[in-house]
Amino acid sequence: MSSPIKDARERVRAAKAIAVLTGAGVSAESGIPTFRSNGGYWQKYRFEDLATPQAFARDPKFVWQWYEERRRAIAVARPNAGHEALVAIERRAPRFTLITQNVDGLHDLAGSQNTIKLHGDIWIVRCLKCGREQVDRSELTDLPPKCACGGMLRPGVVWFGEMLPEGAMERAAAAVKASDILIVAGTSAQVYPAAGLIPLAIANGSAVIEVNPDATDFSDDVAFALHGPSAEILPQLL
Ligand code: OAD
Numbered sequence: 001m002s003s004p005i006k007d008a009r010e011r012v013r014a015a016k017a018i019a020v021l022t023g024a025g026v027s028a029e030s031g032i033p034t035f036r037s038n039g040g041y042w043q044k045y046r047f048e049d050l051a052t053p054q055a056f057a058r059d060p061k062f063v064w065q066w067y068e069e070r071r072r073a074i075a076v077a078r079p080n081a082g083h084e085a086l087v088a089i090e091r092r093a094p095r096f097t098l099i100t101q102n103v104d105g106l107h108d109l110a111g112s113q114n115t116i117k118l119h120g121d122i123w124i125v126r127c128l129k130c131g132r133e134q135v136d137r138s139e140l141t142d143l144p145p146k147c148a149c150g151g152m153l154r155p156g157v158v159w160f161g162e163m164l165p166e167g168a169m170e171r172a173a174a175a176v177k178a179s180d181i182l183i184v185a186g187t188s189a190q191v192y193p194a195a196g197l198i199p200l201a202i203a204n205g206s207a208v209i210e211v212n213p214d215a216t217d218f219s220d221d222v223a224f225a226l227h228g229p230s231a232e233i234l235p236q237l238l
Helices: 004-014 024-030 053-058 060-075 081-092 106-110 168-177 194-203 230-236
Strands: 017-022 095-100 115-117 120-127 133-135 153-157 181-185 207-211 224-226
Touching (some): 004 181, 004 207, 004 224, 017 081, 024 081, 053 060, 060 120, 060 153, 081 095, 095 168, 115 168, 168 194, 207 230
Parallel strands (some): 181 207
Antiparallel strands (some): 120 133, 120 153
């Protein structure tokens, strides 16, 4: 008997080139809050106060307190069955690119290899004065933290109104255009340019498999809209 999940699984198995776009929802079952769903950060805070260069210029300590709170929550989180399923899919696929909007590093921890981080990495700190970037997982107590050069450090993430890391969107678009399927998991698909990868895939004839408990603006247009948590649905695509 044919079912959407079985048909989607067949497409994953047969695909020569797979692209994946993930968002905060894939880490929800690892205990990390999303931004826009129930209990999400943007229900409690205004993103203008926390995730813009203007907010950081106004009150770097306040912004850092939020990032440090998130860093501590992420530090104790473990990848879930959804992250792990994507690693297994990568191992089997001839060509595979994971494009993530997440900054939590859980895809890395699970073992994903060919990954494009569109919105940076919460474990990277960057100096505003000398530009040096480094990974720093330590607990940051004296906020805002300082670089060895004396300059102020900022989180190595992309804020609203900022450019994506150089070349990241170009590489992501190329992977999507070259894909036979695009798996879109755990994103509300509200934030561009990342969300634009979905219509790009559709326009290029790539079959889109959406994994989300809720419908998004693209659910009616995708080949498969699989409704459920990614830690349950993604393993079923194996
Ligand atoms: P959102 O919080 O906007 O969306 C999370 C999506 O995950 C929603 O569509 C939920 O329905 C879905 N979801 C919730 N639980 C899930 C589960 N267990 N399994 C699968 N899906 C689940 O997060 P993003 O789309 O990632 O950017 O947000 C995009 C960007 O907006 C983020 O990278 C961040 C944010 O503001 C910046 O801060 C620049």
